[in-house]
Amino acid sequence: MPKRVCIVGAGPSGLVAAKSLLHDAPHGTFDVTLFDAQPSVGGLWPMNEKDNSRLVHPRMVTNQSRHTVQFSDFPWPQDSLQLPRAWQVGEYLAKYLHAYCSDAKLVLETRVEGAEPVLNPSDGSSPGWRVKTRSRQGEAKEEIYDYLLVASGFFGQPRFPPEIHGDHELPVLHSSQYRELKGLVGKSNVSGGKILVVGGQMSGVEIAATIATHLSSAAHSPGPGPVANPDRYTIHHIIQRPMWVFPLHTSPKPTSSAPPFLPLDLGSYNLSNRVHPLTNTQGHISLEAAKVVHSIYLTAFGCDQSMFSPAVAVSTPHTENPPWLAVSDYYLDFVRSGLITVSHGKLEALSGREATISPSNDKITDIAAIVCATGFEADASIDFLPNSVRETLSVNPSDLNNTVALAFHGTYHPDVPNLGFVGFYRSPYWGVMEMQARFVTALWAAGGPSSPNLPPALKEALSRDTSIERTNGLRTDPRASQFPMGDYPWLMQEFAAALGLEFSPHLGEMPRLPPAGKEMNILTPARYPAKSLTDDQRAHIVQNLRETEVTAWAGLTAGKFVAKAVFRSLLGEWKLERELISKLPSHPSGHFSGTAKFLLREGTRDGRESDLDALVKKDGDPGLEYLYIEEGDFKASNGLTFRATRRYVWRYDERKDKLSVWFVKTDDQMRADYLFHEVEFSVPDVSEQDTEHGKGWEATAGHLCVEDFYDVKYSFNFKAVNLWDWRLAYTVKGPKKDYTIDGVYQR
Known part of the structure; x- marks a missing residue:
């Protein structure tokens, strides 16, 4: 009899988990049900260009190319943009559902409200889960499942700093809620002033640049604009310290007089630049390691960013800190133009239209609206788990990076073996999501982490794993990296070793890069195909590999980008x-x-x-x-x-x-x-x-x-x-x- 699996969440993590359970294990091993509170799949990704109900702006451009924002055996349409829009990612996921998850039961507009460990009546001994759900219409149900898989995402609910809580005379939005100027300042009592952006990492840079683009467009386009007097608004961005802000396209030959360009991820994931076997570059960042990475970024960027403003310069002593990275095409030039002003510190207090920054005690006056780019509370994504399980997982809501302490790179806990996780961490690169799904599938198909039926490679990987100890140590580490779970290529290597997956070669010769003259070796999800593939899957993997290689050659030899x-x-x-x-x-x-x-x-x-x-x-x-x-x-x-x-x-x-x-x-x-x-x-x-x-x-x-x-x-x-x-x-x-x-x- 198939083992019943309840998957919470039908975004990319939930869909790839369902696909893996249905296709990577022997047919009939698992019976899969997907629950999602939204009316369609996709998670935070909108389903069309007008879908404003998700956490991502439908017209947001992905900060990695479609060669990375993909699953190994499911190519994008050949005419897709290199950097898709968010709603196009939603379309991709809808097609993925149709291609691979038709055998799963999909229950939409239904929230999982509770899940309790129970003895499973199907065999009277093995533990299971009593899952309580409630539909949007209010219908409550309870069902028993053998396994529970959390794919509800790290972005549980928007997080606001305590200084913002309470009633304010100013419009206040979370960065995930911003869509257009009119929705931010169109109903304000003031006409002009500073739009205060609070939060200085990825989302802070992205939302500040987005609002600046909208202001610039409103001020310099023909015809009536979305708000009155857009030229009277500026943006004031509060950051803790400077970060590197790279454009969406960078050069694998940054010292060239005519540097060629590629999407950022294709150069970043060139494994020819790494020593093999790969070691983890994330987690605790020593002073020496920080200086090395900063020097690499300095070469790749071409300057320390002081040419844009002293406030964004990544120079000494900032180069002694673990580097932070953000991605935006226009942020730095908007800073240079004065449309975005940058201050260092934290929001200490807010009174009327005035904010105070600590530790400088500087005042920001004439505030017209506030946008908080202060992250999410991941704890809300697992609020259906009982306290006993949450204690076992060492849930720490205040730790925005390591909310839970899980084994083998965020996939399970040995004390709750029938509970799995896919995509529950910041920066959920699609390849890692797919690997996590394969790992959980292999673990459960073998009978769990203590089963004598574990394949040798998987058993060896579990015996060497220190993920829980590492996570707990990083929670109090002042030198923890921006994304402490682990760097993408290393994680892919570790999952592949545990699962016995081979790293596929490129289809043909790749461009060679100085100074060593090595061929590019670009990591994409398609480089790690599953063990058993249909003819269609093989063809799709070849298509993915070919399109990556064609893009690399076009950028490096034909002036594309x-x-x-x-x-x-x-x-x-x-x-x-x-x-x-x-x-x-x-x-x-x-x-x-x-x-x-x-x-x-x-x-x-x-x-x-x-x-x-x-x-x-x-x-x-x-x-x-x-x-x-x-x-x-x-x-x-x-x-x-x-x-x-x-x-x-x-x-x-x-x-x-x-x-x-x-x-x-x-x-x-x-x-x-x-x-x-x-x-x-x-x-x-x-x-x-x-x-x-x-x-x-x-x-x-x-x-x-x-x-x-x-x-x-x-x-x-x-x-x-x-x-x-x-x-x-x-x-x-x-x-x-x-x-x-x-x-x-x-x-």
């Missing part, structure tokens, strides 16, 4: 010096000196209505663009000086990986008119690309304006991920025009 890196880096203000040399006396030569601003906003329809409709239908949002405004003085060679200004709209098409420049309308200079040119990047040869003193990224474009031809040339000089300076020159020739323009842009 360079347009995105340039577009991301343009945000803010540049100093512009431009020479104009005319060969015709009717057009004087001269010098322009001024500024150029790239003002970020949501993509607009003008000039590309049908293309944008197709884009929105496909991805649910119009992407981003810049309103470009240059202003300054032109001093002509004849001695005349006059004020000059011009505007363009710059756009990046994520699907085509294309950067384009558009003229603006003469009667409404906030709006695009028609295409000026598309920027075509020239890929340098490998020998040039691997040097520090080459030409940088060069690009060309052309435009015929009636009878005048514009021959355009660009040069972009990066230092690692940061655009340091760039040049735009073009030659214009026609019946009545013959001149060259050469402009240099510097911060």
